[in-house]
Amino acid sequence: xxxxxxxxxxxxxxxxxxxxxxxxxxxxxxxxxxxxxxxxxxxxxxxxxxxxxxxxxxxxxxxxxxxxxxxxxxxxxxxxxxxxxxxxxxxxxxxxxxxxxxxxxxxxxxxxxxxxxx
Amino acid sequence: xxxxxxxxxxxxxxxxxxxxxxxxxxxxxxxxxxxxxxxxxxxxxxxxxxxxxxxxxxxxxxxxxxxxxxxxxxxxxxxxxxxxxxxxxxxxxxxxxxxxxxxxxxxxxxxxx
Numbered sequence: 408x409x410x411x412x413x414x415x416x417x418x419x420x421x422x423x424x425x426x427x428x429x430x431x432x433x434x435x436x437x438x439x440x441x442x443x444x445x446x447x448x449x450x451x452x453x454x455x456x457x458x459x460x461x462x463x464x465x466x467x468x469x470x471x472x473x474x475x476x477x478x479x480x481x482x483x484x485x486x487x488x489x490x491x492x493x494x495x496x497x498x499x500x501x502x503x504x505x506x507x508x509x510x511x512x513x514x515x516x517x518x519x520x521x522x523x524x525x
Numbered sequence: 526x527x528x529x530x531x532x533x534x535x536x537x538x539x540x541x542x543x544x545x546x547x548x549x550x551x552x553x554x555x556x557x558x559x560x561x562x563x564x565x566x567x568x569x570x571x572x573x574x575x576x577x578x579x580x581x582x583x584x585x586x587x588x589x590x591x592x593x594x595x596x597x598x599x600x601x602x603x604x605x606x607x608x609x610x611x612x613x614x615x616x617x618x619x620x621x622x623x624x625x626x627x628x629x630x631x632x633x634x635x636x637x638x
Binding site: 442451452453454457466467468469502507509510511512513515516517518 | 526563565567573574575576577580581586618620622625626627628629630631632
């Protein structure tokens with residue numbers, strides 16, 4: 408059974424940084440592309456970033472490009488999201504999601520809440 | 526960016542009846558090389574992450590009941606739930622994976638009338 412478990416969320420001040428982690432199990436992690444998707448009550452679901460199997464290329468949504476960095480450690484079955492220069496509108500639940508070979512999301516974690524506020 | 530527009534925003538349907546949710550993309554999301562539309566439908570119940578129901582616009586994910594069906598091509602798509610059950614109360618989202626940034630519709634909240 409595929410399991411994705413996010414961690415690292417919390418309260419951070421504007422301009423601060425946070426690193427999210429996602430522990431994956433139940434599948435051959437290194438052979439699948441992975442993504443981060445966030446959700447806010449006001450803006451719904453927003454795709455944040457994606458990393459292909461092997462670690463490259465990576466891609467980002469326009470609102471986070473240049474501030475967030477996605478990475479993976481296939482030896483530890485871990486996905487990461489380094490978030491810098493955080494803003495209030497980055498406040499959201501962040502989900503780790505697995506992509507299929509046909510490019511839709513077939514598994515999601517339970518999410519971790521990031522709150523950016525002073 | 527491809528904009529996904531869902532309608533209606535909310536929907537109330539009686540148990541056993543049919544629910545229809547529409548999704549329109551701002552660009553054609555048909556992948557010519559395999560003649561598949563790069564569109565998925567997700568169901569999100571309260572307090573849970575989204576769950577995929579349909580991909581390639583009309584292919585049901587394994588384990589999804591056959592009362593859920595998807596149709597459409599190009600820019601116009603529909604999710605149909607035939608014989609609504611109480612457990613189908615949720616928010617439904619369409620999503621295009623034709624090109625990055627992947628984008629979602631704003632969601633349709635389905636309730637029981």
